[in-house]
Amino acid sequence: MSAVTDIAAPPTVLDVVNALDRRYPRDWAESWDRVGLVLGDLAHPVARVLCVVDCVPETVDQALDGGADLIVAHHPLLLKPVSTIAPDTYKGRIIHRLIRGDVALYAAHTNADVANPGVSDALARRLDLSDLRPLVAAASGAGRGIGRIGTLPEPMDLAEFTGFAATRLPATTAGVRAAGDPGRTIRTVAVCGGAGDSFLGDAVRAGVDAYLCADLRHHPASEHLAEDGPALLDVAHWATERPWLDEVGEWLRGEFGVAVTVSDVDTDPWTVHAFSSSEKETQS
Structure with missing residues (x-):
């Protein structure tokens, strides 16, 4: 038999x-x-x-x-x-x-944005943030809510942290740009996967040193800085949400034993970045 x-x-x-x-x-x-x-x-x-x-x-x-x-x-x-x-x-x-x-x-x-773990948890982990808590807590608690606040392992100035974020997040044509005093000390950071300028006030109330998200607009960012709010880091929308895919993929593999591919196809719409001549002189 x-x-x-x-x-x-x-x-x-x-x-x-x-x-x-x-x-x-x-x-x-x-x-x-x-x-x-x-x-x-x-x-x-x-x-x-x-x-x-x-x-x-x-x-x-x-x-x-x-x-x-x-x-x-x-x-x-x-x-x-x-x-x-x-x-x-x-x-x-x-x-x-x-x-x-x-x-x-x-x-x-x-x-998935408000889940625990969710989109902003994955983003925070890419930046080595610890002691995570929601930027805007969900009413039902359990660590859920919009965005995350965490602490860096070691303080950095804003210029250094901007470069660090660029090395840790998926590369895009837009890169990472920051607003604020380049020498400002950054210890606590709020992050939000995706568009985040509607939570600028929450970042101020949280008392963080820097806030990283996508799709920051000119006037809200300008007014935020004029009121001495946290430094700002603006990242491509796709790059702030791509880290979550790794966690979903790992969970699906463990849950079902299926083959999972995480797409690195950059779907950010901006595909060309150029410096003006004055910027090139500043960079040199």
């Missing part, structure tokens, strides 16, 4: 979706957000997962070329309502390609 070896069946899309929903409950998302399963056959087995910040043509290519059964994305593809998914529209083309390739799509956005 030949021995029969029991081989566990691979998880289905439904299995993975249910686990993601437990880790990042949909009711943690902002009311305007659109999270959860976007498309896919719930009964389809999942052997390979691709984790991305954005579901765009380039990451869809990556999923199809790599034989992914599921894309886990941070940004929702259908955040704003559409009246058609015709294949001659941008989002329609993406949806049709995924359906033809039998690739499911799931999004965890603001529900």
Whole structure:
């Protein structure tokens, strides 16, 4: 008689979706957000997962070329309502390609932002911050909330910390820029994955030395500094959220034993950076 070896069946899309929903409950998302399963056959087995910040043509290519059964994305593809998914529209083309390739799509956005661990935890860990706590705590506690505040292992001045952040975060054309006195001592840092200028006041109230986030705008940043607020570091949106993919990927591997690829496709829209002639002279 030949021995029969029991081989566990691979998880289905439904299995993975249910686990993601437990880790990042949909009711943690902002009311305007659109999270959860976007498309896919719930009964389809999942052997390979691709984790991305954005579901765009380039990451869809990556999923199809790599034989992914599921894309886990941070940004929702259908955040704003559409009246058609015709294949001659941008989002329609993406949806049709995924359906033809039998690739499911799931999004965890603001529900992953406030999770513990979540998007800002991964960002804080890239910067070696310790003793983490939320920048804006969730009402239900448990360490959840927007952003994180932590302490550097050793103080740095702002110029040094800016260079350190540039080496620790994913490289983009935009790089890392800072606002404030280059010699200011930085010990405590607040971070927020994604756009963060709506939390400038919270960083002030927290009494941190520096606040790092994405998409800072001219006037809010200028007024913040005029009021002697924390130094500011502005990073490309994609770069602040890419670190979270590593943690999601590691968790999926441990939870299901599936093959997970974390996408390093830079989906930041800015692709060219040039110095003016006066800046070149300053740099030399």
